[in-house]
Amino acid sequence: MENLKLTSREENYSEWYNQLVLRAELADYAPVRGCMVVRPYGWALWENIQAALDKRFKETGHVNAAFPMLIPESYMTKEAEHVEGFAPELAVVTHAGGSKLEEPLVLRPTSETIIGTMYAKWIQSYRDLPVLMNQWANVVRWEMRTRLFLRTTEFYWQEGHTAHATYEEAEAETLQMLGVYTDFCHNEAAMPVLPGRKSEREKFAGALATYSIEAMMGDTKALQAGTSHFLGQNFAKAFDIKFLDQNNELQYCWTTSWGVTTRLIGAMVMIHGDDQGLVLPPRLAPIQVVIVPIFRKDSEKEAVLEMVAKVQAGLKEQGIRVHVDDREGLTPGFKYNDWEMKGVPLRIEIGPKDVEKNSLALARRDIPGRDGKSFVPYDGFQKTVADMLVTIQDNMLAKAIAFRDAHIFEVDNYEDFKDVVENKGWAKVWWYEDGENEDKIREETKCKLLNFAETEGEGICFYSGRKTNTQVYFAKTY
RNA sequence: CGGGGUGUGGCGCAGACGGCUAGCGCGCUGCGUUUGGGACGCAGAGGUCGUCGGUUCAAGUCCGACCACCCCGACCA
Structure with a gap:
């Protein structure tokens, strides 16, 4: 590394990232x-993200399975809109085993088709429903432009796929999982998100309705952090997923799919990170507390390391993920910067002075510099540290919410709208849904309709002037 | 795919008017001194200069083609 310091966010946000x-x-x-x-x-x-989500999936009755990565090319063409949506970004295997394949195989861009095929085989009766499955997998989409975590050719995700007997039940599932994502983002990732329905233009290829959670990054651009699709009977019809109901009548299933990806990591970087580096929420941080021992002479070393060992053991006992940085030949200052780069939420410095005073020096990652430092008594450190981690988690969420709310502006005309999305952040507007108008706005302002806000009452569409009872968010996006 | 840029030790760069053992900073290895906000000294290791071809007594340097990557636009979780 030639430069010790990161490029600042102000100087060049994407370079900083x-x-x-x-x-x-x-x-x-x-x-x-x-x-x-x-x-x-x-x-x-x-892995920590996976664990927190997986727990929620299980709690809502889902089970995990694994479907293959290779999908017969013909499967991709069975659902009309789905084909169109994914055709340009498919990677196709044409040769294997030393010869040309009879039928090319695509690397899954998502698994609706293969899972639908299997569901058709497994579902016979209303007694088989609902089917509530999830898989943790990698997928491949041949994107034009890529960014680490935000958009890569191959990425890791989870995709839930469910089949239900009724419209209502499938719709409820779609919304339930949107709620699960929202809850995860707020309570684990300290990442505020706005859940809502996507416009017809932006919905998933083949879905009846798509819902998303949208997050605001540190540069105020928007990032879609997760999606939940109500697929209606489109895929059931394309893949023949049918069941006999209580009246012995054959019915098509109602299906859903929902997913979040490693993009969440990119979102966490951009929401919480600062010019010193990463800032991770304690609940997901691989290392929650790092201890940096400090000593000069051997005589100090022994006493310091003894205290370090006691603190380490005490925190471990509390289930806290703690790491002792015992690397030799590096100065404490170097280590502080190093762990700040990695976003460890809390640092404990233990040196001769602390041994002498029976105290610990704490440094919070969410509050940089002197303001984030405190000196606490050794006695009761387990509770002090555990409480501090909770405080940091809460503070990170509060800070992110305050930032987001300070950058959303309600506007009622196109001039103000353009000013907001160009210079200030997100625009919240009354909107009469119209795909063509949406296209025009996108062309003219380079910003997208994120999703529909929770709205009461009615107003006048800022663009068409028509009466409407829906409000939406528009912003530049990743 | 259009526009721009860059390819030289692990990383960041210099060398470009052809010329003799290809440099510098960081990092890396060893030893010693250090250690409360990015330590220092000494001694080392490490490079077919993106690839192929051409010009020349001589190519990192000139010419051509190709490849790769990065940045900016149209598509996307």
Whole structure:
């Protein structure tokens, strides 16, 4: 590393992001264009994300399974809109085993088709319903432009796929999982998101309705952090997923699918990160507390390390993920910067003075510099630290919410709208849904309709002047 | 795919008017001194200069083609 400091966010936001991801050792570029290697620290973060989500999926009655990565090309063409939506970004295997394949195989861009095929086989009766499955997998989409975590050719995600007997039940499932994502983002990732329905223009290829959670990044651009699709009977009809109901009548199932990806990591980087590096929410951080021992002479070393060991053991006992940085030959100052780059929520410094005073020096990652430092008594450190982690988690969410709310503006005319999305953040507007108008706005302002807000009452569409009872968010997006 | 840029030790760069053992900073290895906000000294290791071809007594340097990657636009979780 030639430069000790990161490019600042103000100077060049996307350069800041790239350097941060690399230097925090979350990921690195792979030999194949657009592909990334998720490094152990990044993967540990992903594992914590997975664990928190998986727990919620299980609690809502879902089970995990694994479907194959290779899908017969013909499957992709069975659902008309689905074909169109994915055709340009498919990677296709044409040769294997030393010869040309009878039928090419696509690397899954998503698994509706293969899972639908299997569901058709497994579902016979209303007694088989609902089917509530999820899989943790990798998928491939040949994107034009890629960014580490935000858009890569191959990425990791979970995709839930469910089948139900009724419209109402499937719709309820779609909304339930949107709620699960929202809850996860707020309570685990300290990431405020706005849940809502996508416009017809933006919905998933083949869905009846798509819902999303939208998050505001540190540069006020929007990032779609997760989606939940109500697929209606479109895929059931395309893949023949049928069941006999109580009246012995054959019915098509109602299906859903929903997913979040490693993009969540990119979102966390951009929501919480600062010019010192990553800032991770305690609930998901691979390392929650790092201890930096400080000593000069051997005589000090022994006493310091003894205290370090006691603190480490005490925190471990509390279930806190703690790491002792015992690397030799590095100054404490170097280590502080190093762990700040990696976003560890809390640092404990233990040196001769602390041994002498029976105290600990704490430094909060969410409050940089002197303001985030405090000196606390050794006695009761387990509770002090545990409480501090909760405080940090809460503070991070509150800060992110305050930032987001300060950058959303309600406007009622196109001039103000343009000013807001160009210079200030997100626009919240009354909107009469119209795909053509949406296209025009997108062309003229380079910003997208994110989703529909929760709205009461009615107003006048800022663009068409028509009366409407829906409000939406528009913003520049990743 | 259109526009722009870059390819030289692990990383960041210099060398470009052809010329002799290809440099510098960081990092890495060893030893010693250090250690409360990015330590220092000494000694080392590490490079077919993106690839192929051409010009020349001589190519990192000139010419051509190709490839890769990065940035900016149209598509997307």
